[in-house]
Amino acid sequence: MSNLVSRSRRKLVATALATTTALALLSGSAAAAEWKYAIEEALEEVQGVYAQKFKEHVEANSDHTVAIFPFGTLGESADTTELAQMGAIQFVDLSPGFTGSLIPELQVFLLPYVLPEEPDILADFYKTSETINKELAAMYEQQNLHLIDMFPEGEVVMTTKEAVKAPADLDGVKFRVMTTPLLVETYNAFGATATPLPWGEVFGALQLNMIQGQENPMFFVESTKMYEVTDHITFTGHNTFTTAVAANKAFYDGLSEDDKAVVSAAADAAYEHIIEYQKGLQDEALAKIKEAKPSITVTTLTDEERAPFREAAKKVRDKFVEITGDSGKKILEGFEADIEASTKRVKGDG
Template identity: 25%
Template structure:
């Protein structure tokens, strides 16, 4: 009996060893250039570092992830183009650049959609997120996960924003995105599309009066040095797709693809928690740095939400009807979270 058990144990050990060898052979020495726009102390960077750590552990150190923070590899659209061309392996950035290749990603930038971050997570993690990302591989991009950027809020050097009409006449830098441009034009602001890397200089030189970003971005990028007022508009809850070049993806073995996909989801789950913790503390730090904060009354936010309805209607009319229908259904589902 003991001999039989020993043989079985030896066979199991041999099978495990051969499986390990096979998996090891399926993982090649690779270096991944992973770019993003934020500084190295921002939650986006923490998510990229966590991804790199997980990938190194899962690949036995064979796959190395090199982080390029602070737009080192170019602005968002330049990095998106490099990704599609296979020059850059990975990117995490806003849905803006994806808007340019699959316009329905603009749905995620519609203003005043969410009451909390869980609703935004549920939308991109569910059927709508899957339908949108399924349109990308033919454009040279694959989305592995969605990092959290947070609720976007308006800052400026002129006055507190207490209602929609307070935006009138303000020169505001916005991400180069048609939905954002139309949203702020609704409130008679003067929105100016501009790469993020140019923002601080534009605020410092007074080329623009203000901008809109989550608290953690405002803090990490030291915008408090060139902005006086921060107003809790919470107009968009931004999620940042973790993207990988399809040209690079197609060179990977199935084992490597699964490894990167699993690592991205694990990093996403970590990054969302960290991002929201940091965001909660960032507002307090902005006040300490001298920024003047104000909430918007609920009644004024409701009015702003009503005023931007034509923005929804205009863009939805130009999108794939099947995607828009699913978007409306999903919005109703996630509103319960």
């Protein structure tokens, strides 16, 4: 029943947005348009900061305007992704944690202990990776989406009701994950009981003890007050949260060359801005959490303590290849080669 309700809601929203667009075109210049852009977070969070910089650049360099729709205004991530595919909105943020069910190869971003932890290497990798910007970009096209950009949002941390120092500490813990198969595999391998849930249900589920843990970047843990319903934060170093920005393919293909150049330049400006913006963001968020809840415990696992999690991650890697076949194996190999190239470039070894 909930899926039927969700589909009906998306159709109603799509119709309303399409009508608004048509009226705007009738009442104003056909050359200028309002581009609708839905994000998975609030305006003051990382995706919102990126989107506002994108909007600023577009509006300063064209006659177009950009309307940003924060999380919840057009539904959950599945809703906004479908609205973008339908062409009801022009731009959308869609993290691989949700779109991995649409494009299985995107789950490469969810593999634990594959992405580098160093921010400078990450920033170079997302910008220069041919695996991302060519191979994976082509897979978006098959879903009626055009990949505009990808960027990191910070190291993922676990927040739980009980302390976590080893996989055994996750035994019996119902751990919320995004609705994609590889995250289920990851937390089951880590010893927990993976529990897929839409984001809107997570706070209440933790409050009612229906689940006992979740993962997200530190800024999001702070802004969404996840620390109020969990007591322990653990840095395991297992992943970085990734976000993609995509456009409806038909919309993008129909843009003039000048407008495509505006979109590309806006994405470049927003990317540079968000990388700079995130410097120190994790520490600032953690300081706010500690001030709001002095009893919170924060643990960074040592290399020795991470070893059993790394060992468990091998099973997840095998599962990824099993799910995605030769295509996924090729993506993973290219992914790791691109990371190595970025590492050499940033460290001056290549």
